[in-house]
Amino acid sequence: MKRICIVTWFGSGNYGTTLQSFALHKKLKDLGYNVNILKEFNLSHKRQNYFRYILNILGLLSFAKLLKASKSKKNYRLKKFIAKNYNVKEIYTSRQYTNLLNKTDVFITGSDQIWNAQSNFNPFYFLNFAKNNKRIAYASSIGTSTFPDKYKNQIKLLLNKFSYIAVREESAIQTINSLLERNICIQVADPTFLLTCQEWKEIASKSKTKNLPSNYILCYLIGNNDFYITQIKIIKEKFGINNIIIIPSLENPNFYVQDAIIYNETGPQEFIYLIEHAKLVCTDSFHATAISINLSVDFIELKRFKDTDKASQNSRIYDLLKHYKLDFRLYDETHFSWIRPIDYNIVKNIVTQDRKQSMDYLINAIENK
Incomplete structure (x- = not known):
């Protein structure tokens, strides 16, 4: 060994x-x-x-x-x-x-x-x-x-x-x-x-989270960008989902959207569970995106950096979306292709x-x- x-x-x-x-x-x-x-x-x-x-x-x-x-x-x-x-x-x-x-x-x-x-x-x-x-x-x-x-x-x-x-x-x-x-x-x-989708679900099953709304948008955002609030409002209106749950990130602990439910007590198991049961995930996080893909959950990718920023980390997100043929999930204010549901049959084959x-x-x- x-x-x-x-x-x-x-x-x-x-x-x-x-x-x-x-x-x-x-x-x-x-x-x-x-x-x-x-x-x-x-x-x-x-x-x-x-x-x-x-x-x-x-x-x-x-x-x-x-x-x-x-x-x-x-x-x-x-x-x-x-x-x-x-x-x-x-x-x-x-x-x-x-x-x-x-x-x-x-x-x-x-x-x-x-x-x-x-x-x-x-x-x-x-x-x-x-x-x-x-x-x-x-x-x-x-x-x-x-x-x-x-x-x-x-x-x-x-x-x-x-x-x-x-x-x-x-x-x-x-x-x-x-x-x-x-x-x-x-x-x-x-x-x-x-780890397979089923393995992650088994880990999530040990979550202490209870009494979730039947339909909700999960927001997990690392970047401290004021425009996220406007973008989420538009996303909420486009999908007709009123409930918003926010998991505060280490980097952006005070992010808030009006009438949102804040989950401050989220551990790793609860994090997976909340993604698994979300109707839609809004995130700028590489791993929240990766977990959403692995669990076949619809998501919208918000852009954390300007592409012109020297310290921009957008390339890792672009690579991830391109690889799984999910470029259209990147939020865009002029083209609303991100409203279209994901065909996860295609994505699952690539993941496997x-x-x-x-x-x-x-x-x-x-x-x-």
Whole structure:
């Protein structure tokens, strides 16, 4: 049984970050691998690390985290979800670090924008600590269309140490192949697509959410854009749906539409449940869109960034919609093609094919040299 260590974002209040890390962890575990997910560490913080190491041995660190999270039902549900479903590895000492390297067969960088050097270049998520261990990238995202010039040389050195590289967006393939001057990079599906619709429904069935209206528009919006309110009002009128449920995002916690119901206590399971039962999802989130597609739920994509913004992350949304032939779901004030229902028979076939190809890549990358 090979021992695998995943390096990706997890544990924040962002639902997409949690769901993508959970999906990859679960799928690898289901395949029979011994799986850990590694928390970011820095051995230079010796005094702080030693103190946390002692607390961890005594079991007080986990207790303290849950106690802190209990002040917010959302955070408490998130921490409980992670405690139940993740095998988290934390490194505090040099000895633990050495053991990590000796007892790990493969390090895998997961999905999300862990390689987005425009917003925050962090060598840890390029596995700069892995030394001579095997490195694989699965659906890693650069978020934007390129790497900043000032980091390109460093990123090139780190990526050249990977045995296999697979990214989430098609637009990233040329960027990485060009940087490395060889055709190593391919595209795979986001980890959330590795789980079937039925698997996500089973997870959602454990939700604590009750007494939902029969018809509702679910809004989950990350961007802090005032024009979203006008757009949702138009969408509401076009579809004739009066009920609106809002899941506040970590990035935009105060978003509100008149007469909307706010679900502040939404954990990962509740997030899936609310998408599953929505008549329509309005979102600018990559993962809310991906989950809607996987669950065959109609959605409308709101545009979070201007295309001219240097830090625009629109390319990942465009790639996702184009790949599943859902470009018409992007909100447009002049053309109302987004009113047309989605033919999910076509989409399901693409999802099934993607899942198989992505699983083949993952297993091959792990098992082969």
